[in-house]
Amino acid sequence: MKHGSSLIKLFFIFPFLLLICSCAKDSTDQKNKKLAQNYYKLCMLEFSDKSQTSVSSEEPYKKALQYIQQAIDSYACSEYLAVKATLLFRLNDVASSCKVFEESLKLDCEPQIKACIMNNYACLLAQIGKHEKALDIFKGLETNNAYLTPQAALFNRGKIMFEQADYNAAVQEFLKAIQKSPDFLDARYYLAMSAFRMNDLALAKNEVKTILFLEPGHEGATWLKNKIDADLSIDNGLGEDVSC
Structure with missing residues (x-):
């Protein structure tokens, strides 16, 4: 991804x-x-x-x-x-x-x-x-018993919200999606990305860890892990350019 x-x-x-x-x-x-x-x-x-x-x-x-x-x-x-x-x-x-x-x-x-x-x-x-009409349809599908993959509807809602930079709302949709399907890697990845955009590095790091446990070669999660580690290093003063 x-x-x-x-x-x-x-x-x-x-x-x-x-x-x-x-x-x-x-x-x-x-x-x-x-x-x-x-x-x-x-x-x-x-x-x-x-x-x-x-x-x-x-x-x-x-x-x-x-x-x-x-x-x-x-x-x-x-x-x-x-x-x-x-x-x-x-x-x-x-x-x-x-x-x-x-x-x-x-x-x-x-x-x-x-x-x-x-x-x-x-x-x-x-x-x-x-987007609004799409969100309404996906919302209906979430509780539609005839729709066999409600986690997909939740993911789709979250993805739209993510693209709109409404990361807090997106997080809620992705969390509900992985509650229904814990191995839903796309939902976990976008949950991690949303958390990262909100500067919730703890949640982002936890999701990245889970993704890489389930799929060690996941390209997006590997990139995000490196990005989070770099940001944490800077926050801890480990990545600063120190001169005399």
């Missing part, structure tokens, strides 16, 4: 990409559903090809978008719309992506799928600077 990055990188999850819409009502719907599933699979192949190559071209996303639109035209469901919204975001069409996410949330779907879509929409909102 790079300690100097200012980009908000949140937990963007895609379990709905692996699922298929609920059962159709009659033979016509069954045929449409089957056709939609085929287009969906083609869309996922383009996704897979893009993720496995270093090609910077947007062409795979554009092809995937065409396939998922054909799936939606055949059999519209919230999962397919959420995939479309994600592709639009990857293609930098943010306004359309937000609109399609909103449409997907209006359709009926399994509670866990809806929670995942809400998470991804909130991540998008955070990345485009709509």
Whole structure:
């Protein structure tokens, strides 16, 4: 993890990409559903090809978008719309992506799928600077029984607050996240960074120690440990330039 990055990188999850819409009502719907599933699979192949190559071209996303639109035209469901919204975001069409996410949330779907879509929409909102709306969605997910990783919602809230330099509030979110998941290293790292920014070196040092115990080669924690040690040395008069 790079300690100097200012980009908000949140937990963007895609379990709905692996699922298929609920059962159709009659033979016509069954045929449409089957056709939609085929287009969906083609869309996922383009996704897979893009993720496995270093090609910077947007062409795979554009092809995937065409396939998922054909799936939606055949059999519209919230999962397919959420995939479309994600592709639009990857293609930098943010306004359309937000609109399609909103449409997907209006359709009926399994509670866990809806929670995942809400998470991804909130991540998008955070990345485009709509922090208050994103924070509200993550707050709701924290207590949503259908959302299986509340620690991720807490981390995402904390990360937004960290980027806003509201370190005290961020600390509270990260603490709650690691209470739910003690080995959540990202939450511990940003807890340490928040504490360091608040000059709470004791808390920062304790978290760094825990991180390096769990993952000795953690790049960000190693950098922060060296920074804390240097600051403590200066505070103790060990790093001063003494001249006669």
